[in-house]
Amino acid sequence: KAGVTQTPRYLIKTRGQQVTLSCSPISGHRSVSWYQQTPGQGLQFLFEYFSETQRNKGNFPGRFSGRQFSNSRSEMNVSTLELGDSALYLCASSRTHGGQETQYFGPGTRLLVL
Amino acid sequence: GESVGLHLPTLSVQEGDNSIINCAYSNSASDYFIWYKQESGKGPQFIIDIRSNMDKRQGQRVTVLLNKTVKHLSLQIAATQPGDSAVYFCAENIVDAGKSTFGDGTTLTVKP
Numbered sequence: 662k663a664g665v666t667q668t669p670r671y672l673i674k675t676r677g678q679q680v681t682l683s684c685s686p687i688s689g690h691r692s693v694s695w696y697q698q699t700p701g702q703g704l705q706f707l708f709e710y711f712s713e714t715q716r717n718k719g720n721f722p723g724r725f726s727g728r729q730f731s732n733s734r735s736e737m738n739v740s741t742l743e744l745g746d747s748a749l750y751l752c753a754s755s756r757t758h759g760g761q762e763t764q765y766f767g768p769g770t771r772l773l774v775l
Numbered sequence: 776g777e778s779v780g781l782h783l784p785t786l787s788v789q790e791g792d793n794s795i796i797n798c799a800y801s802n803s804a805s806d807y808f809i810w811y812k813q814e815s816g817k818g819p820q821f822i823i824d825i826r827s828n829m830d831k832r833q834g835q836r837v838t839v840l841l842n843k844t845v846k847h848l849s850l851q852i853a854a855t856q857p858g859d860s861a862v863y864f865c866a867e868n869i870v871d872a873g874k875s876t877f878g879d880g881t882t883l884t885v886k887p
Contacts, residue, residue, distance in 0.1 A: 665818070693876060704819070704864065704877035717874050751818050761807050761826070761868075764875065766818030 662753075663688065665754050673773045679740040682770045686733050686754030692716075693735040694764065695727060698749040708737055711757070742762035745758075747774045784832075787884045794852040794874060798865030798878045803846060805867035809875065810850045813862045822850070822863075852883075860885045 666685045672695075674680050686693050695707040710729035721774040727737040739746055749769040755762035782797045800808065807826045811819035825832040825839045825848075832839050838851040848865050862882050866875035 680836040696877075703879055704866075704875075706876065709874055717872060721876070753818070761824070761870065763809075763821050763824070766811075766820070768816065768818050 665765050667750075667752050667770050669770060670768065671741040671771050671773075674742050675751060675775050676744060677744055678742050679738065680742060680772060681736055681738045682750055682752075682772075684735045684736070684737075684752030684754075685769060686752075687765055690754035690756050690765075692755045692757060692762070693729055693733065693736050694751065694755075695735070696751040697721070698751055698769070699747075704751070707749050709739065715758055742774045744774050747772060756760045781878065782879060783881055784883045785884070787886060790853050790855060790857060790885050791885050794850075794855045794857055794859070794883060796850045796863050796881045796883065798848040798850075798853075799806055800846050800848060800867040800876075800878065802869070802876070803843070804869060805876075806869050806870045808839070808841060808848050809847075809866045809868065810837075810848075811864045811866060811877075812859075813864065813880070815861075819864060842867065855883075855885050857885045858886055859883060 668683045692711045694709040696704050698704045709717040713729045724740045729735045749771050751769045753764040753766045755764045788794045793886045809824040810822040813884040823834045830841050836853045840849045864880045865878045
């Protein structure tokens with residue numbers, strides 16, 4: 662079974678631009694969560710989608726948004742990029758929302774904002 | 776190469792020794808806890824989890840201990856191998872919350 666895939670793997674943008682990252686969950690998984698990983702802040706939860714609905718949201722500004730499609734694929738968007746948005750963005754999928762479900766992480770998209 | 780109780784950002788051990796990685800969690804309402812291993816260039820990989828109604832769980836070469844009184848979690852790795860070198864994170868979860876709250880990572884280096 663293929664794992665979680667994320668595209669692109671690397672991205673360079675400039676301040677003020679916007680970016681869209683994509684995540685394809687493991688087949689059959691309906692929950693997708695997004696995390697931001699930085700050296701200073703560690704892994705921080707952005708949001709979780711289940712059945713095309715955002716079920717939970719972390720403490721990030723409105724510039725960070727996401728969506729999930731009917732095939733469970735998910736995208737996240739960051740508008741008006743700031744230098745501090747440089748990070749590794751990780752996507753994780755699980756079969757269902759909540760419960761004691763194992764989350765499987767993708768390799769991440771490394772975003773550099775110049 | 777062991778540390779008990781205190782979270783350390785880095786830990787260096789000799790190959791074959793046992794390793795203990797510690798984590799403090801914050802939410803006494805958390806239902807279960809997970810340890811992840813993250814290798815360079817990869818996303819976190821599930822190692823083992825434990826429910827809040829347990830205090831010990833064993834896997835292959837790994838044991839997780841949970842002390843709810845002091846909100847402390849530890850991961851013990853037996854006979855540490857060079858392939859165990861990675862960053863280890865603990866995460867706390869609440870059922871139906873749909874998210875994990877990660878602790879600070881510990882970078883484990885195994886010296887041959």
